[in-house]
Amino acid sequence: MNYPAAATELLKTGVLPHELVFARSLQSSNLDAGAPDPQLAEADVAFGQPNPNALLDLPKLKWVHLTSAGYERYDRADLRSAFQSRGTILTNSSSVYDEPCAEHALAMMMALARRLPDAWERQRTDHAWPAAAIRANCHLLVGQTAMILGYGAIARRLIELLTPMRMKLMAIRRAPTGKEVVPTYGENEIERLLPEADHVVNLLPGGMVTGKFMNASRLALMKSSAILYNIGRGSTVDEEALLSALREKRIAGAYLDVTAKEPLPSEHPLWTTANCYITPHTAGGHQDEFERLMLHFLANLRRFNSSEPLNDRII
Amino acid sequence: MNYPAAATELLKTGVLPHELVFARSLQSSNLDAGAPDPQLAEADVAFGQPNPNALLDLPKLKWVHLTSAGYERYDRADLRSAFQSRGTILTNSSSVYDEPCAEHALAMMMALARRLPDAWERQRTDHAWPAAAIRANCHLLVGQTAMILGYGAIARRLIELLTPMRMKLMAIRRAPTGKEVVPTYGENEIERLLPEADHVVNLLPGGMVTGKFMNASRLALMKSSAILYNIGRGSTVDEEALLSALREKRIAGAYLDVTAKEPLPSEHPLWTTANCYITPHTAGGHQDEFERLMLHFLANLRRFNSSEPLNDRII
Numbered sequence: 001m002n003y004p005a006a007a008t009e010l011l012k013t014g015v016l017p018h019e020l021v022f023a024r025s026l027q028s029s030n031l032d033a034g035a036p037d038p039q040l041a042e043a044d045v046a047f048g049q050p051n052p053n054a055l056l057d058l059p060k061l062k063w064v065h066l067t068s069a070g071y072e073r074y075d076r077a078d079l080r081s082a083f084q085s086r087g088t089i090l091t092n093s094s095s096v097y098d099e100p101c102a103e104h105a106l107a108m109m110m111a112l113a114r115r116l117p118d119a120w121e122r123q124r125t126d127h128a129w130p131a132a133a134i135r136a137n138c139h140l141l142v143g144q145t146a147m148i149l150g151y152g153a154i155a156r157r158l159i160e161l162l163t164p165m166r167m168k169l170m171a172i173r174r175a176p177t178g179k180e181v182v183p184t185y186g187e188n189e190i191e192r193l194l195p196e197a198d199h200v201v202n203l204l205p206g207g208m209v210t211g212k213f214m215n216a217s218r219l220a221l222m223k224s225s226a227i228l229y230n231i232g233r234g235s236t237v238d239e240e241a242l243l244s245a246l247r248e249k250r251i252a253g254a255y256l257d258v259t260a261k262e263p264l265p266s267e268h269p270l271w272t273t274a275n276c277y278i279t280p281h282t283a284g285g286h287q288d289e290f291e292r293l294m295l296h297f298l299a300n301l302r303r304f305n306s307s308e309p310l311n312d313r314i315i
Numbered sequence: 316m317n318y319p320a321a322a323t324e325l326l327k328t329g330v331l332p333h334e335l336v337f338a339r340s341l342q343s344s345n346l347d348a349g350a351p352d353p354q355l356a357e358a359d360v361a362f363g364q365p366n367p368n369a370l371l372d373l374p375k376l377k378w379v380h381l382t383s384a385g386y387e388r389y390d391r392a393d394l395r396s397a398f399q400s401r402g403t404i405l406t407n408s409s410s411v412y413d414e415p416c417a418e419h420a421l422a423m424m425m426a427l428a429r430r431l432p433d434a435w436e437r438q439r440t441d442h443a444w445p446a447a448a449i450r451a452n453c454h455l456l457v458g459q460t461a462m463i464l465g466y467g468a469i470a471r472r473l474i475e476l477l478t479p480m481r482m483k484l485m486a487i488r489r490a491p492t493g494k495e496v497v498p499t500y501g502e503n504e505i506e507r508l509l510p511e512a513d514h515v516v517n518l519l520p521g522g523m524v525t526g527k528f529m530n531a532s533r534l535a536l537m538k539s540s541a542i543l544y545n546i547g548r549g550s551t552v553d554e555e556a557l558l559s560a561l562r563e564k565r566i567a568g569a570y571l572d573v574t575a576k577e578p579l580p581s582e583h584p585l586w587t588t589a590n591c592y593i594t595p596h597t598a599g600g601h602q603d604e605f606e607r608l609m610l611h612f613l614a615n616l617r618r619f620n621s622s623e624p625l626n627d628r629i630i
Binding site for chain 2: 028029099100103104106107108110111114115116117119120121122124126127128129130131132134135136137138139140141142160161163164165225262263264266267268271276277278279280281282283284285286287289
């Protein structure tokens with residue numbers, strides 16, 4: 001993408017003495033897929049969101065560093081085998097995004113617990129002072145139960161942030177190792193555990209395996225007082241089933257930072273469903289996001305130059 | 316006040332074998348001052364917000380337990396000396412309110428850091444998806460500096476909640492003891508330190524000493540990127556000076572849970588000033604607030620019965 005000047009300058013200076021070549025067509029977001037670009041054939045290192053099909057046949061390419069934490073675009077059997085057979089490395093920017101995403105998840109949990117949207121609605125409209133009504137609907141996080149879906153860098157940081165809250169924490173992940181810092185279970189135990197959760201915090205990446213992970217039958221197992229948060233990817237929640245659960249008050253609320261289609265179309269009913277709170281995929285953002293993206297890549301480039309293990313390696 | 320049935324039942328059962336006498340006129344909030352009530356002359360223990368003037372001359376009264384954390388109504392030289400000469404005890408409900416108030420303060424810090432009000436404004440109005448614009452305005456709490464005004468139970472709990480955030484924390488209190496868990500300074504050092512703070516979190520109680528603690532000249536020392544939070548009492552901030560600072564963009568924002576006059580009058584300019592966020596004194600509220608108030612009093616009653624030291628003792 002076209003990065004802000006300060007970030008681009010950091011990159012230009014930092015890569016020296018390597019030659020820096022910009023893609024011919026620059027995307028408007030660091031998350032958008034790049035167009036196929038013949039210049040890639042000459043590159044040793046690709047930084048950004050290079051077109052995944054183009055990566056299948058680039059024998060010179062030694063390392064791809066993604067400017068995102070998500071990598072479902074590259075999570076394909078053909079790419080994985082092409083990278084592995086050529087010895088190409090794939091890294092992502094997970095450590096740039098774990099802090100803002102974890103802070104964002106905590107912000108949403110706390111904002112809804114303190115009923116902040118109710119108060120601001122009154123500030124915007126009638127300047128009323130419904131202290132007793134709002135106070136009675138606030139709940140303490142201390143002592144409540146949170147189930148975290150996914151156990152990557154964001155989940156681990158969120159667990160740190162939640163630790164002083166003295167909640168009961170648990171996580172669900174594909175393959176628990178037994179070394180997680182909270183009780184962690186495989187997907188086959190989610191049905192048993194969902195009815196215990198006051199907060200279901202979905203941090204799952206996109207991809208085939210996680211598609212509609214929170215489906216109608218799992219939503220039906222949630223407490224009527226529980227809240228579903230999606231700070232992962234929109235594809236991991238069945239939005240039709242979520243709409244029904246919200247409309248029928250079978251769950252107390254949903255917070256969505258991501259939706260199956262982004263931008264969420266203006267006429268989509270999620271925008272206007274009661275107890276559904278939406279932010280436009282802002283969880284990873286922060287004032288110095290692009291500088292931090294560059295510094296993360298440049299730190300990896302120094303490791304690459306000296307043949308050290310790279311950070312945030314996927315393949 | 317007229318408590319919810321479950322809380323009243325708790326109280327009725329819990330005080331036995333003591334005799335429970337209700338005030339003749341019950342207030343609508345647990346924070347409102349009670350009317351003078353001749354029944355008080357017969358009581359050994361008063362629970363609620365008894366009329367402060369009436370307390371001056373009640374020789375039988377051994378203990379007053381307030382249903383609030385704030386006690387500025389009772390923070391008077393004449394009351395203090397009457398209580399001390401008669402050996403009357405004064406306790407408050409500080410430990411009921413430290414958790415919700417600390418969670419509320421953190422909720423506000425995080426909601427503004429993640430620009431949640433901006434996103435919800437768009438959800439309410441045009442269903443736009445301004446991801447890049449909002450992301451660029453979010454800031455990470457990690458690494459920022461927070462100055463906490465006051466070092467009571469709420470401050471200590473807030474510091475616990477903020478610990479994993481790896482912020483630079485400091486506190487201002489009347490008489491630092493050197494035993495505080497963060498660097499803590501007397502009021503005479505606030506002018507030197509205010510320019511360092513990204514967040515000024517005001518938890519000060521009301522009263523003569525703290526009146527307009529955050530005055531025009533102190534507001535003028537804050538960074539233009541800093542935010543003032545008031546979860547203490549409205550009287551501790553000069554609201555006219557705050558309005559000017561906000562209008563002239565000399566500070567980045569204010570969050571007020573309390574105002575000098577409550578309810579804040581509908582025509583008050585704070586309601587509509589840009590970057591001013593208001594909640595109607597909801598910081599201490601939570602679903603089981605009144606049950607917790609009763610349990611706190613009853614635990615103290617057991618201590619009173621067996622002559623043990625009472626919790627949250629003020630006098």
